[in-house]
Amino acid sequence: MNKLEFSDNFLWGGAVSANQCEGAYLKDGKKLNVSDVSKGLLNPPKMKWDGSKWQPDIENEVILNHDGVDFYHHYKEDLAFMAEMGFTAFRTSISWARIFPNGDESEPNEEGLQFYDNLFDEMIKLGIEPVVTLSHYETPLHLLIEYGGWLNRKMIDFWLNYVTVVFSRYKGKVKYWLTFNEINNLFKIPFAAGGVLDIQPKRTEIVNQDLTKADLYQAAHYIAVANARTVEKIREVDSKSQIGAMLSLSSLVTYPKTCDPKDVMAAMKFQHQQMLFLDLFCKGFYPGYVKREWKESGFTPIIEDGDMDLIRNYTVDFIAFSYYKSCVIKDGEVMRTDTGGAYGANNEYITTYSPEPWRWPVDPIGLRYLCNFLNDHYNLPLFIVENGIGLKESLDKNSVIEDDFRQKYVEEHLKQIKEAIADGCEVMGYLYWGPIDIISAGTGVIDKRYGFIYVDMDNDGKGTFKRYKKHHSFEWYKKVIQSNGKNI
Ligand code: BG6
Numbered sequence: 001m002n003k004l005e006f007s008d009n010f011l012w013g014g015a016v017s018a019n020q021c022e023g024a025y026l027k028d029g030k031k032l033n034v035s036d037v038s039k040g041l042l043n044p045p046k047m048k049w050d051g052s053k054w055q056p057d058i059e060n061e062v063i064l065n066h067d068g069v070d071f072y073h074h075y076k077e078d079l080a081f082m083a084e085m086g087f088t089a090f091r092t093s094i095s096w097a098r099i100f101p102n103g104d105e106s107e108p109n110e111e112g113l114q115f116y117d118n119l120f121d122e123m124i125k126l127g128i129e130p131v132v133t134l135s136h137y138e139t140p141l142h143l144l145i146e147y148g149g150w151l152n153r154k155m156i157d158f159w160l161n162y163v164t165v166v167f168s169r170y171k172g173k174v175k176y177w178l179t180f181n182e183i184n185n186l187f188k189i190p191f192a193a194g195g196v197l198d199i200q201p202k203r204t205e206i207v208n209q210d211l212t213k214a215d216l217y218q219a220a221h222y223i224a225v226a227n228a229r230t231v232e233k234i235r236e237v238d239s240k241s242q243i244g245a246m247l248s249l250s251s252l253v254t255y256p257k258t259c260d261p262k263d264v265m266a267a268m269k270f271q272h273q274q275m276l277f278l279d280l281f282c283k284g285f286y287p288g289y290v291k292r293e294w295k296e297s298g299f300t301p302i303i304e305d306g307d308m309d310l311i312r313n314y315t316v317d318f319i320a321f322s323y324y325k326s327c328v329i330k331d332g333e334v335m336r337t338d339t340g341g342a343y344g345a346n347n348e349y350i351t352t353y354s355p356e357p358w359r360w361p362v363d364p365i366g367l368r369y370l371c372n373f374l375n376d377h378y379n380l381p382l383f384i385v386e387n388g389i390g391l392k393e394s395l396d397k398n399s400v401i402e403d404d405f406r407q408k409y410v411e412e413h414l415k416q417i418k419e420a421i422a423d424g425c426e427v428m429g430y431l432y433w434g435p436i437d438i439i440s441a442g443t444g445v446i447d448k449r450y451g452f453i454y455v456d457m458d459n460d461g462k463g464t465f466k467r468y469k470k471h472h473s474f475e476w477y478k479k480v481i482q483s484n485g486k487n488i
Contacts, residue, residue, distance in 0.1 A: 001482070004422050006485040011129060011429025014082060014452075015230065016071070016137035017181065020365075020438040023068035028111035031101035032056055033155070034192045035065050037186040038442030041137060041192040045211075049204035054145050062461055064439045064446055065218045069455045070465050071438075075119055076465065081453050083126040085474065086481035090128045091211065091385050091431050093136035093181065095164055103140035104147075108165045116166075118151060127157050130174045131385065131431065133246060134163055134230070136181035137441065139195030143191050149195040150219035151211075159226045160233065175241045177234060178320050178385065179227050179448070181266045182248035184277050187216055188337045189486055193432035196218050215324060219289075221301040224280045224311050231314035244318040244383055245281040249274060250341025252373060253326035254368035257345045262331040270329050270342070276375075282319060284312035318428060319374055322386030323413075324349075326366035338459035339442035350411040352390050354405070362389075364412035371420035371427065381426040386412055388433035390440060390448035393470075400471050401454055407472045414480065415488050432477070452477055 026032075037045045037056045047214035048057040071078060084091055086434065098112030120130045143149055143158060167177075186194030190211055196219045198210055227245070234243050254270045256263035272289050279287045285308070294300050328347045333476035336343040339362060352362040371382055389409045393401050410432060421427050437451035445459045452473040457463030469475075480488055 004301060004418075004426075006418065006421065007201055008484070010427070010484065011131070011383075011431070012085035012481040013089035013091070013128065013131075013429070013431050014433070014435030015131070015431040016434040016436070016438050017063050017133065017138070017441070018095035018098075019068070019136065019138050020066045020434070021071035021092075023066065023071035023437070025066040025068075027072065028098070028115065029109040030095065030098040030112060033095065033138045034141060034195060035441075036063065036142065038065075038192055038444065039063055039142060040100065040440070040442055041189050042442045043444070044384050045191050045204050047206050054201075054206075056141065064461050067461055069074070069446075070078075070261050073116070074465070076122055076468070078453070079122055079126055081469070082128060082435060082465065085435070085452065085478045087435075088481070089176070089429055089431060090123055091130050091131035091132035091133065091178075093138060096135050096138050096162055097140040098163050099165060100158070101142075102139060102142035103162070106161070111366050113165075113169055115168045116170065120170060123256065124173060129176065129218065131176040131178065132170070132174045132266075133178040133181050133381075134166070135195075137192045138417070139303065141161060144191070145199070146413045147198050150222050151215055154223055155310035156222055156226045156229065157196075159240050160229055162232055164229050167234055168306050171238040171241075176383075177241060177243040177244065178246040179230050179281075179316070181288070183223060183245070183249050183323060184274050186220060187273065187338075189314060190216060190219075197425060202306065213297060214301070215331075216313045217294070217299070218301045219297070221303060223450065224277070225307050227281055228284075228310040228314040228317075229296040231316060232310070234312075242317040243275065244320040245316045246320040247274070247277060247322075247383065248339075248341070248369055249321040249374075251327065253339070253363070253370050254342065255326060255328050255347065256345070257328050257330040260331070260391040263329065266331040266453055270335060277401070278319065278374075278378060278384075279444040280311060281316050282380055284308075284315050316380070318381040318383050318448050319378060320385040321370075321374075322433065323367050323370055323384065324389075325360045326363040327361075339440075344408045346413075352410075354391060356435060357392070358390055361391065362409060362412070363454045364416045366419045367413050368416040368423070370423040371417065373421055375420075375423075381428050383428040383431075384417065385429075385431045386433040388450045389432070391455065392447055393449050394469060395454065395456070399468055400470070403470045404472045406452075406470070410473070411479065411488055414485060416486065418488070459482035
């Protein structure tokens with residue numbers, strides 16, 4: 001019998017990433033990572049060519065991630081808010097460059113390891129299960145400058161060294177691991193999401209498009225091997241924990257503009273582009289449509305003996321994903337993308353949009369569709385580890401923020417998750433993105449606020465960093481969790 005309700009052990013909570021909230025970007029031994037040189041991941045990174053190498057070019061830049069919302073020093077206060085809301089899970093990432101500042105050292109940085117020990121201990125003390133992303137747009141910059149990042153097979157060993165250290169260190173504390181955040185974004189934001197850089201560039205500023213499709217498929221292959229070896233490693237180190245893939249799947253909810261078969265086929269092709277890593281990480285093979293692309297474009301990635309056996313034998317335990325909005329495609333139209341998904345044709349059936357300037361279409365039914373799609377294709381437990389809405393907000397004269405739009409957004413999406421569960425999908429949990437205001441990944445501003453908790457800072461990085469509960473969403477989400485979703 002299908003369940004009709006959220007299961008008793010459903011994980012309720014929220015999600016952030018280290019680079020968007022921690023700050024302390026050079027503290028206690030940490031060095032730069034890819035997000036530290038980006039003013040919004042959708043903009044070209046701040047790097048300059050010195051004649052022989054790329055160098056960070058950030059001296060005169062205000063990059064808000066550098067201080068984040070100072071979670072590094074406020075984490076106890078912030079987790080107390082999460083505990084007050086009743087969170088049973090909280091997702092964050094380990095900042096790889098805190099543990100291996102350059103990425104290619106053989107010994108880890110103890111101060112970095114200690115920070116995450118303290119953080120996970122605090123969560124466990126509060127009854128909050130850590131859900132940990134191994135890299136959320138956080139490849140150490142040195143690895144890109146020296147090796148070209150994931151264009152280089154050596155990365156597999158650097159990565160394995162890192163994951164072995166953190167798996168052993170946090171064994172027993174962390175039961176849910178995610179490998180690479182939104183790794184399918186490698187093809188749209190290669191520098192930050194893919195951790196790749198052309199170290200023999202044709203020009204002296206970074207234009208991601210200089211990398212060819214063949215380059216990106218090569219990086220994808222090394223990442224797939226690394227993913228499989230990570231699954232193999234966690235089984236060896238801590239067989240009680242589970243590991244999932246993490247994909248940006250808003251774009252799997254791509255509707256054809258009309259029932260013209262050409263539009264339908266265009267929608268399917270766009271969906272296929274999002275599915276490569278699902279097929280690799282969950283089923284362990286390269287799908288036919290990718291092989292066709294390689295053949296027609298005249299390239300094939302270098303695949304060493306044994307790679308495909310590893311990829312086939314070590315698939316993930318569950319699918320974690322982000323979903324923010326759906327999109328519509330018309331054959332022949334170019335799709336524009338951002339961190340939350342894709343923009344194509346207008347969907348005249350969607351009547352609710354988030355306010356300017358982001359105006360994201362709100363499509364909760366898209367989430368039910370997505371859960372069912374994943375269940376049909378992959379038959380694995382699903383973990384919604386990002387869903388939320390960014391709004392421009394400020395405190396009124398009584399220090400209050402009325403965020404009923406956010407409450408409604410979450411409520412409608414939760415109703416559709418319930419439907420998906422009734423349809424037979426196994427949903428492990430719902431982690432709202434981001435329960436406290438943090439720096440927006442795509443735009444690099446704090447102004448795009450997602451939180452149930454407001455942080456007093458502005459786009460110049462100025463403010464008291466004081467935290468305030470938002471009026472509607474905080475108490476409402478607390479009640480949802482208390483009732484295990486029965487009151488929605
Ligand atoms: C996801 C990322 O793409 O979307 C997050 O994993 C990001 O890091 C979130 O913050 C929302 O996007 P944005 O650009 O509004 O911060």
